[in-house]
Amino acid sequence: MIATALSAAGTAEPLLAVEAIAKRFTLHLQGGVTLPVVAGVSFSVFPGECVALGGPSGAGKSSILKMVYGNYRTDTGRILVADAPAPVDVATAEPRRLIRLRRERIGYVSQFLRVIPRVCALDVVAEPLVAEGVDKGAALARAGALLARLNLPERLWRLPPATFSGGEQQRVNVARGFIGAQPLLLLDEPTASLDAANRAVVIDLIAEKKAAGCALVGIFHDADTRDAVADRVVDVTRFSA
Ligand SMILES: Nc1ncnc2c1ncn2[C@@H]1O[C@H](COP(=O)(O)OP(=O)(O)OP(=O)(O)O)[C@@H](O)[C@H]1O
Numbered sequence: 001m002i003a004t005a006l007s008a009a010g011t012a013e014p015l016l017a018v019e020a021i022a023k024r025f026t027l028h029l030q031g032g033v034t035l036p037v038v039a040g041v042s043f044s045v046f047p048g049e050c051v052a053l054g055g056p057s058g059a060g061k062s063s064i065l066k067m068v069y070g071n072y073r074t075d076t077g078r079i080l081v082a083d084a085p086a087p088v089d090v091a092t093a094e095p096r097r098l099i100r101l102r103r104e105r106i107g108y109v110s111q112f113l114r115v116i117p118r119v120c121a122l123d124v125v126a127e128p129l130v131a132e133g134v135d136k137g138a139a140l141a142r143a144g145a146l147l148a149r150l151n152l153p154e155r156l157w158r159l160p161p162a163t164f165s166g167g168e169q170q171r172v173n174v175a176r177g178f179i180g181a182q183p184l185l186l187l188d189e190p191t192a193s194l195d196a197a198n199r200a201v202v203i204d205l206i207a208e209k210k211a212a213g214c215a216l217v218g219i220f221h222d223a224d225t226r227d228a229v230a231d232r233v234v235d236v237t238r239f240s241a
């Protein structure tokens with residue numbers, strides 16, 4: 001029998017395989033100056049694992065997450081996300097394929113909530129579940145349960161988050177990112193504006209995703225949070241371009 005290399009999580013199939021991706025920005029308003037950010041970025045994440053992207057401000061951590069989510073175009077390399085019947089390369093996926101991949105396979109908690117005018121917090125959080133086809137009432141119940149866990153006062157649930165405090169908006173954003181069942185979850189500083197009690201809730205939510213076999217890639221400036229959740233740190237400075 002041929003032995004297969006197993007990950008620490010005990011499975012041979014990564015949920016995410018980043019292969020030699022590179023990113024440079026062309027600043028069209030600055031006479032087309034190019035700004036190389038990262039090159040040769042390679043790492044894999046297996047089910048049940050949380051990988052932290054480390055490195056100083058400006059190293060390219062958020063840019064890497066945005067490439068994995070398909071928000072930033074990738075110049076070279078592949079970003080393979082596990083899917084049936086075969087992995088999908090985010091770097092070359094058609095827009096429609098990318099939308100379906102996000103709905104079914106990739107969750108993303110951005111650093112800041114993108115507020116949609118007039119949509120209340122409960123609907124913002126429930127929306128990914130409704131898009132998955134979950135019954136609206138059940139989706140709203142799950143959204144309320146998550147917002148309660150994150151200590152968002154119930155009087156805010158029916159209000160649009162535009163006027164919420166930074167920490168309140170971040171909790172709405174975290175709830176929206178965690179409500180779905182996507183097996184790959186990308187987190188860009190999900191606890192940066194939170195107090196210790198709510199940071200602890202997010203740490204628990206991350207642990208539950210890991211226990212459920214999800215793969216997470218996160219950026220955590222707070223060392224205590226990183227130590228609590230990350231199985232490995234990938235230092236992005238070694239990919240600087
Ligand atoms: N859309 C963009 N256009 C031009 N330059 C960009 C763009 N996005 C990022 N950059 C540049 O790429 C570099 C890396 O930025 P990035 O946001 O990925 O860093 P980071 O490691 O997440 O930093 P931080 O820890 O401060 O969040 C920076 O020099 C930034 O100015």
Ligand SMILES: [Mg+2]
Pocket residue numbers: 061062063219
């Ligand atoms: Mg960043």
